[in-house]
Amino acid sequence: xxxxxxxxRYLVIGTGKKITLECSQTMGHDKMYWYQQDPGMELHxxxxxxxxxxxxxxxxxxxxxxxxxxxxxxxxxxxxxxxSHTSQYLCASSEWGQPQHxxxxxxxxxx
Amino acid sequence: ILNVEQSPQSLHVxxxxxxxxxxxxxxxxxxxxxxxxxxxxxxxxxxFVMTLNGDEKKKGRISATLNTKEGYSYLYxxxxxxxxxxxxxxxxxxxxxxxxxxxxxxxxxxxx
Numbered sequence: 001x002x003x004x005x006x007x008x009r010y011l012v013i014g015t016g017k018k019i020t021l022e023c024s025q026t027m028g029h030d031k032m033y034w035y036q037q038d039p040g041m042e043l044h045x046x047x048x049x050x051x052x053x054x055x056x057x058x059x060x061x062x063x064x065x066x067x068x069x070x071x072x073x074x075x076x077x078x079x080x081x082x083x084s085h086t087s088q089y090l091c092a093s094s095e096w097g098q099p100q101h102x103x104x105x106x107x108x109x110x111x
Numbered sequence: 112i113l114n115v116e117q118s119p120q121s122l123h124v125x126x127x128x129x130x131x132x133x134x135x136x137x138x139x140x141x142x143x144x145x146x147x148x149x150x151x152x153x154x155x156x157x158x159f160v161m162t163l164n165g166d167e168k169k170k171g172r173i174s175a176t177l178n179t180k181e182g183y184s185y186l187y188x189x190x191x192x193x194x195x196x197x198x199x200x201x202x203x204x205x206x207x208x209x210x211x212x213x214x215x216x217x218x219x220x221x222x223x
Binding site: 059096 | 142143145147153154155156157160200202204209211212213215216
């Protein structure tokens with residue numbers, strides 16, 4: 001059973017606030033990913049990491065940043081939230097070339 | 112840039128119908144093809160991992176085939192049930208597992 005956790009599940013917050021979405025996995029996976037998904041739309045990769053101290057931008061440009069200081073932890077930060085950041089954010093992890101295990105997601109609403 | 116397509120974009124079938132849909136991917140530098148089921152209000156879950164040309168995988172009423180030479184995979188659902196309603200995603204990996212991309216998905220609705 002996959003063990004990957006995202007917090008919070010839901011967040012409603014005002015414009016201009018700094019936000020950090022947490023993602024942790026207990027499987028020891030090297031690869032971790034962040035996706036953004038609007039209702040009824042495709043998954044878009046916004047960040048990924050191949051291991052500690054490795055971070056790369058994905059296919060979809062995002063104003064968020066990520067860090068990978070520990071293998072199990074891959075937080076995503078928005079320095080100043082805007083209504084355009086309202087979306088669902090999914091975190092995932094995997095071994096090389098293996099299926100990704102997804103967290104339950106964070107639904108973010110910026111007022 | 113890897114290009115992965117899925118067709119159809121959406122599909123409505125009656126309960127009991129069998130159905131299939133397609134994932135198309137580059138035929139060069141193939142490493143693996145993954146199928147996922149993504150139910151509403153849940154997260155994507157892996158269905159199949161396919162690595163060899165000619166692979167056929169089966170899980171209950173759902174099966175998948177793989178043709179790496181021509182760059183496509185089919186997902187079949189036999190006797191669709193309402194609980195099969197979901198978006199089905201494929202993910203193509205190339206270059207020894209270094210690069211991947213998800214297809215846009217096929218949204219299946221099974222009507223009772």
